[in-house]
Amino acid sequence: MYQAVHTIMCENPTKKMWDSYLYFESEPTTKAFLQQTYEKQNIPKSNVYAFHNASKFIYYIKQARQYYFSAAESDILVQPLLLYYGMVSLLKAYVLTRDPHYPSNTRVLQHGVTSRKIKRNYYSLAEDEVRVQKEGLLPYLYTFLSKEPLQEKYRLQDLLAIIPELQAAYQRLYKHASLTSVSLSSHRNFERLYTIFYLPDFVLDNVHLTYASFIHYLNRYNQGEAYFAASSLEAPRGIIRLEWHHPEKIHVTESGNGFENILFLHNYKGSFFYKTQAGKNHTIPEVVIHYMIMYVLGMLCRYETERWGEIVFSFMSEDMYMIQEFLTLSARKFPNLVYDLLLQERYIFYTE
Template identity: 80%
Template sequence: MYQVVHTIMCENPTKKMWDSYLYFESEPTTKAFLQQTYEKLNIPKANVYAFQNASKFIYYIKQARQYYVSAVNSDLLVQPLLLYYGMVSLLKAYILTRDPDYPSNTRVLQHGVTSRKIKKNYYSLAEDEVKVQKEGLLPYLHSFLSKENLKEKYRIQSLLAVIPELQPAYQKLYKQTSLIPVSLSSHRNYEKLCTIFYLPESVLDKVHLTYNGFIHYLNRYNEGQGVFLPSSLEVPKGIIRLEWHHPNQIHVTESGDGFANKLFLHDYKGNFFYKIKMETDYNISEIVNHYMIMYVLGMLCRYETERWGEIVFSFMSEDMYMIQEFLTLSARKFPNLVYDLLLEERHIFQTD
């Protein structure tokens, strides 16, 4: 999906990321971008659609920016709602690049998900669920991101489990490990086009496989041209050494799709993680993941105001720790994910 990786060194990654969106707030550049995008998709009358949609696209981006700015400067009592609608504006801009007639009907303007009505006195975010509807923004967005079907319901803890940056908080709060950091060798082998990396030996116990069986298991989930191979060199006890070979990529950090394997994820700094469980709950686009979690928090904020206030302001809820971590992360990462989608390139904004 992503052609290349761009690492942008800067003093303020969040500011630099949003400054990069200014490219889409100019009518001439937006028209050219939309026309090029539509032509790549073989959409007839690409120039006409680009002219018609330029202003709409620009206002989606500008509105999203204002939602995010307002959210960062707002009280936690209303922050999830502002972030959610910022997400929606960004996603509408992306969908417009895939469907020049969007919105063609009112059904695609619905949320596309519902959350269950809270009846119990006790509330746990981890145990809450989100239900996917047949029509609306979420399923329509998903149709452009993946060929796999969405499940009917998702448990929030399962969604939190596969967000790399939340793993330290996830382990502290839920006493479980769902992602394992991958240790990459920075060595570039220009002859073999090979990336060497390390994992703790305990991963073999978790999947009940031998070293060679584990490599075969990894290769089952490849989605690109890369393949995993064993390493003949000895390593210290407690870790395993593996190789990732690609016909065109010198190193995995230079690959737009990373390992291009369902078992591996990466954070917004470019670090990689191995996914311990391979289940349907753990195998959706991170953009869809963020959307569903933020929807639940937004609905709590909007319709369960008293309970939301208790979560935010009392010392009785363990959810507050994870909620604060997620809101802070999503405010930074989600616009980055959409920016990558729009340009079909990964962008890592890092401090000097």
């Protein structure tokens, strides 16, 4: 999906990311961008659609920016709602680049998800569920992101488990690991294109496989031209040494799609993680995960105001820790994820 990866060093990554969105707030550059995007998809009359959609696209971006900036200045009592509608505006901008007729009907303007009615006597964020509807923004967006079918419902703890930046908080709160960090070798072999990387050896126990069988297991989940191979060199005790091969990329950090394997994730700083728990959430794009979680939090603060107040202002709920971690992360990462989708390239805004 992503053609390249760019690392942009800056003093303030969040500001630099939003400043990069200014490219889309100019009518000439937006028209050119939309026309080029439509032409790549072989959409007829690309120039006409670009002309008609430019203003709509610009206002989606400007509205999203205002929602996010307002959320940054707002109390947590209303913050999830502002962030959610900021997400919606950004996703509408992306969908418009895939479908020049969007919205073609009112059904695609619905949320596309719903959450179960909250019981009055007890609430647990981890055990809450989000259900996917047949129509609406989420299922329509998903058609442009993945060919795998969406499940009927998702438990929030399972969604939180596959967000890399939340792993430390996840382990502390739920007492087990769902991801483990990948250690990359910085060595580059210009004669043979491969990356050496290391994993803790307990990953073999998790899937009950030998080292050789684990290589085959990883290769079953490849989604591109890359593949994994065993290393001929022994690794230090407690870890395993593997090789990642690609016909064009010298090192995995140069690949816009990372390992090109659904068992591996990367955070917004470019570090990689391996999923220690295989499950049905393998193929969910992270923008979809953020959207579903933020929908639940937004509905909580909008329709269950008293319950939401008890969660965020009392000392009785363990959910507050994870909620705050997620809100902080999503405010920074989600616009970055959509920016990557718009340009079909991965951008890492990073400070030392």
